[in-house]
Amino acid sequence: MAYQRGNAQPAWEIGLQGSRAEVSAAALAEGKLYVVTKDGFLFVVGEGEAGTESQAQEAATSVPTEDSGGRAGGVDETPSAAAEILWSYQFPEPISGRLAEQEDGSLIALTLNDLLIHLDAQGQVITQLEVRPIPITIRRDVISSIQSA
Numbered sequence: 001m002a003y004q005r006g007n008a009q010p011a012w013e014i015g016l017q018g019s020r021a022e023v024s025a026a027a028l029a030e031g032k033l034y035v036v037t038k039d040g041f042l043f044v045v046g047e048g049e050a051g052t053e054s055q056a057q058e059a060a061t062s063v064p065t066e067d068s069g070g071r072a073g074g075v076d077e078t079p080s081a082a083a084e085i086l087w088s089y090q091f092p093e094p095i096s097g098r099l100a101e102q103e104d105g106s107l108i109a110l111t112l113n114d115l116l117i118h119l120d121a122q123g124q125v126i127t128q129l130e131v132r133p134i135p136i137t138i139r140r141d142v143i144s145s146i147q148s149a
Contacts, residue, residue, distance in 0.1 A: 017088075021038035105121030
């Protein structure tokens with residue numbers, strides 16, 4: 001769901017088909033909303049068809065109200081579809097951190113088991129590689145000289 005600031009009713013809502021897990025991360029960039037779920041789905045949400053003009057006007061002018069039970073309320077209907085899923089991708093496993101969006105619109109993600117995946121701007125895999133951390137050994141004398149500096 002997406003909310004306008006100060007409004008208790010969602011401006012729009014969209015289902016994340018295929019995922020049965022909760023959202024683990026989301027980021028807004030260049031007019032797209034990237035949503036990642038805990039089961040490894042990535043959804044890229046962008047502008048779709050707006051609701052009717054009267055719904056858009058109603059949503060823009062709505063002020064939250066409270067009913068006798070203390071629940072917030074506002075407009076009666078959520079605009080039909082102000083956003084749509086542009087594309088989705090299911091990672092082979094959950095990702096371990098953030099997505100990195102590149103200048104060309106492609107994305108880079110690292111999974112929990114160190115699989116680096118590079119997706120193009122349409123969600124097609126460009127590169128997939130296994131990256132393993134390497135052990136680094138630092139001599140004690142180097143650590144001592146850093147600490148004393």
